[in-house]
Amino acid sequence: MTDTVDFLIIGGGVVGLTVALEIRKRHRRAVIRVLEKEDQVGAHASGRNSGVLHAGFYYTPDSLKAQLTRDGCAAWTEYHEEFRLPIRRCGKLVVTQQETELRGLRQLFERGQTNDVELEWISAEAAREIEPRVRTVESAIWSPSTASVDPGTLMTHLGERCEQELIQVCTGTAFVDRRAEAVVTTAGSVDPGYVINAAGLHADRVARSYGFGSRYRVVPFRGAYLYGNNSEQLQTHIYPVPDSRFAFLGVHFTVTPSGGVKIGPTAMPGLWREHYGGLGGFVAGDAVEVATEVGRLLVRGGQPFRRHALSEVRKLSRHHLVGLAGQLAEDIDPSDYTDWGRPGIRAQLVDRISGQMVDDFVLEGDNESMHILNAVSPAFTCALPFAAVVADRIESAP
Numbered sequence: 001m002t003d004t005v006d007f008l009i010i011g012g013g014v015v016g017l018t019v020a021l022e023i024r025k026r027h028r029r030a031v032i033r034v035l036e037k038e039d040q041v042g043a044h045a046s047g048r049n050s051g052v053l054h055a056g057f058y059y060t061p062d063s064l065k066a067q068l069t070r071d072g073c074a075a076w077t078e079y080h081e082e083f084r085l086p087i088r089r090c091g092k093l094v095v096t097q098q099e100t101e102l103r104g105l106r107q108l109f110e111r112g113q114t115n116d117v118e119l120e121w122i123s124a125e126a127a128r129e130i131e132p133r134v135r136t137v138e139s140a141i142w143s144p145s146t147a148s149v150d151p152g153t154l155m156t157h158l159g160e161r162c163e164q165e166l167i168q169v170c171t172g173t174a175f176v177d178r179r180a181e182a183v184v185t186t187a188g189s190v191d192p193g194y195v196i197n198a199a200g201l202h203a204d205r206v207a208r209s210y211g212f213g214s215r216y217r218v219v220p221f222r223g224a225y226l227y228g229n230n231s232e233q234l235q236t237h238i239y240p241v242p243d244s245r246f247a248f249l250g251v252h253f254t255v256t257p258s259g260g261v262k263i264g265p266t267a268m269p270g271l272w273r274e275h276y277g278g279l280g281g282f283v284a285g286d287a288v289e290v291a292t293e294v295g296r297l298l299v300r301g302g303q304p305f306r307r308h309a310l311s312e313v314r315k316l317s318r319h320h321l322v323g324l325a326g327q328l329a330e331d332i333d334p335s336d337y338t339d340w341g342r343p344g345i346r347a348q349l350v351d352r353i354s355g356q357m358v359d360d361f362v363l364e365g366d367n368e369s370m371h372i373l374n375a376v377s378p379a380f381t382c383a384l385p386f387a388a389v390v391a392d393r394i395e396s397a398p
């Protein structure tokens, strides 16, 4: 039996749920359904990320990320205050560990100004007034709008809001395949109306079943944090100047909404897409595909990428990770950081033609379906304005 909806959204992460809510705003009477293969929403990246609302100064001005991060940070800050969800408006310091990094710090500052993000260029002394334990050479960037939220709480709240808005959130129900006009799910066939693919780690596969995204593959990168014990306290997030050749922001301190401190994250390729640890989620085909893509990245990325990969392997040592963080703040004691916490997995898109990791969000679609690819960091921060962009693209699809 086939039932019928107007909009079918695949994936109950932050992207899928915010898109569902945006579509509800625009189509008050439409039948909207979210398919989520897990027993709850937010079970993958959206419920397992660092919870940092980024301010928007890392991204090149021509990118969707640059346009959406600043607005997304402001939108979630207001939203958390309106709905009384946990948020810590702790700000962020970006610091240098050696003089040679000052140029990169300056470039970051200028990029922030181009992106119209509120930032201050401050002295090391002024940085210590914000966080007395911070280490920096000469200067630092202060980002007052960076904040911290609790991703799990937000995802539960969004799931409830969808239900209040009469959006059908079908947990424990997976998209299996497309068959002619219908969508086959683990709970039967659906006549889907318009399909929106927000399937995170599996978005490339869903896209291919609609003839989109054939040049891309998702490579999973696992990120884990070391949690400080209860006595460990910092006033603000502390980040290094990132290496602009690579997608990740480097080992940093994150302050949680409850005032806890964590160090990380690591960035190791998973052996398969949902490789959180042990053999859980093992799929043989996945493992072969991921190994092939990582092999290609290692070959085509050349010596800098291989050196970077090696430095990531070293971060699996707790002492090494704490040592790296200790370059950003004084009196960091490894014995205060013993709990690895729950890892998350980034769904990093790789372009098989260029052999490069893709930086920006990618949207591909037509008048039947829209595919959200590469919703990597900071898609959590961007989710509210990103949902409006997705809905606009659907409305203007050829």
Ligand SMILES: Cc1cc2nc3c(=O)[nH]c(=O)nc-3n(C[C@H](O)[C@H](O)[C@H](O)COP(=O)(O)OP(=O)(O)OC[C@H]3O[C@@H](n4cnc5c(N)ncnc54)[C@H](O)[C@@H]3O)c2cc1C
Residues within 6 Å of the ligand: 010, 011, 012, 013, 014, 015, 016, 035, 036, 037, 038, 041, 042, 043, 044, 045, 046, 047, 048, 049, 050, 051, 052, 053, 054, 173, 174, 175, 176, 198, 199, 200, 201, 202, 203, 222, 223, 224, 265, 343, 344, 345, 346, 347, 375, 376, 377, 378, 379, 380, 381, 382
């Ligand atoms: C370690 C880590 C730290 C991060 N830190 C930050 C941060 O501080 N700030 C920030 O802005 N961003 C951060 N991110 C990025 C952020 O978490 C993601 O960009 C965002 O969560 C992506 O949301 P999503 O909805 O696309 O993906 P997901 O949350 O992965 O949602 C996709 C959903 O689709 C479901 N699904 C997949 N296949 C199917 C199928 N066949 N049928 C039905 N359902 C399916 C999955 O079960 C999943 O629930 C971080 C990510 C990681 C991993």
